[in-house]
Amino acid sequence: MADDREQRASETDPEEALAEPLKAVPARALAPQHEGPVARLVAEIRAGDSPGQTLLATFVAWSATVAPAALSRSAARPAAFVAVVGLVAGLAGPLFRGSRPTLARHVGITAFLALTTGAWLLGSPALTPARLDPLRASVGAIAWGAFALSWRERWETGPSKHEVPKDPDAPLLQARSTLPRGAIPIATVGILSGLVYLVLAWHVRDGDRALAAQAVAVACAVAISVVAAMVAVERGRRSSRSSRRMTPAAGKALLMLVVFVVAGVAVVLMRR
Amino acid sequence: MSRAIDAFAVLLLFAAASAFGFGVHALGQRDDFKAVYLLVIGGLSLRASTELLRPRGGG
Numbered sequence: 001m002a003d004d005r006e007q008r009a010s011e012t013d014p015e016e017a018l019a020e021p022l023k024a025v026p027a028r029a030l031a032p033q034h035e036g037p038v039a040r041l042v043a044e045i046r047a048g049d050s051p052g053q054t055l056l057a058t059f060v061a062w063s064a065t066v067a068p069a070a071l072s073r074s075a076a077r078p079a080a081f082v083a084v085v086g087l088v089a090g091l092a093g094p095l096f097r098g099s100r101p102t103l104a105r106h107v108g109i110t111a112f113l114a115l116t117t118g119a120w121l122l123g124s125p126a127l128t129p130a131r132l133d134p135l136r137a138s139v140g141a142i143a144w145g146a147f148a149l150s151w152r153e154r155w156e157t158g159p160s161k162h163e164v165p166k167d168p169d170a171p172l173l174q175a176r177s178t179l180p181r182g183a184i185p186i187a188t189v190g191i192l193s194g195l196v197y198l199v200l201a202w203h204v205r206d207g208d209r210a211l212a213a214q215a216v217a218v219a220c221a222v223a224i225s226v227v228a229a230m231v232a233v234e235r236g237r238r239s240s241r242s243s244r245r246m247t248p249a250a251g252k253a254l255l256m257l258v259v260f261v262v263a264g265v266a267v268v269l270m271r272r
Numbered sequence: 273m274s275r276a277i278d279a280f281a282v283l284l285l286f287a288a289a290s291a292f293g294f295g296v297h298a299l300g301q302r303d304d305f306k307a308v309y310l311l312v313i314g315g316l317s318l319r320a321s322t323e324l325l326r327p328r329g330g331g
Contacts (some may be wrong), residue, residue: 182282186282186285189286189289190285190289193289193292193293196293197292197293197296200293200296200297200300201296201300203300204296204299204300205300206300206302209299209300209302212299213296213299213300216295216296216299216311217296220292220295220296220311220314223292223315223318224285224288224289224292224318227285227288227318227321227322228285228289230322230325230326231281231282231285231321231322231325234325234326235278235281235282235325237325246277246324247323247327249323249327250320250323250324250327253316253319253320253323254320254323254324256316256320257284257313257316257317257319257320260309260312260313260316261313264309264313
């Protein structure tokens with residue numbers, strides 16, 4: 001029965017029947033295997049499986065984080081050699097991605113990261129916290145994130161499912177509740193505050209305090225983002241059990257806060 | 273009353289955000305006592321803000 005249906009479909013619409021299997025075929029398989037690497041590369045770019053973004057992310061990450069350490073004057077000479085070999089591996093790997101994906105990952109990820117780590121270890125004198133540039137560090141962190149994303153496995157899109165026809169008599173789905181007023185600005189302030197902490201932590205130059213500042217900044221950013229989201233959503237909601245909002249736990253927390261504030265003011269006044 | 277508590281909770285949230293910011297800044301200025309004090313104040317403000325809006329065991 002199913003064979004009859006397929007046979008009928010192929011007779012009625014031969015172009016569609018030919019196009020369906022092609023949608024499920026990976027893009028790299030469409031590249032002609034008998035042609036040269038340039039033709040394969042062009043075919044991959046046309047199929048949307050371009051290694052260009054991987055090449056760009058690799059080069060930017062290497063330029064921002066590896067080159068300044070390995071090519072500086074204070075770095076050992078082998079560091080520059082290892083860094084350049086690492087760059088070659090990082091740029092060569094994506095080129096084989098379509099034809100030999102396993103080899104491409106070994107060269108473009110494993111070898112590149114191993115050689116990059118080696119270059120950093122050999123050029124460690126240039127990596128002291130006093131020489132770190134916050135802007136370059138931020139660009140490098142983003143570039144390494146882009147590098148990781150560019151090596152992701154592309155999802156192959158299967159044949160599209162038949163759309164269910166809309167029911168004109170179906171009622172519109174309404175949201176059960178709306179956000180209280182000012183929810184978005186409060187959440188935005190919380191998220192921006194978290195980002196400010198992370199930027200401030202990069203300005204701590206003292207080596208001992210820099211690590212502590214990074215940890216404290218991350219913890220504060222997480223805490224303020226979570227509580228800001230909670231405050232933004234929970235305002236205006238009344239307890240289901242009672243309308244009383246000032247619980248003993250809240251009073252205790254407020255009392256402790258007041259005690260600490262007063263103690264701090266007292267210490268400042270006593271120091272003068 | 274409910275609106276006043278909501279506004280106070282938002283105020284505590286902003287106070288905590290400011291305290292955390294000045295605390296991290298003080299850490300960079302090698303003023304450890306001030307940094308620890310401000311971070312503790314920020315933490316207590318956040319806790320008080322949370323307790324006001326979503327008290328534990330209050331449903």
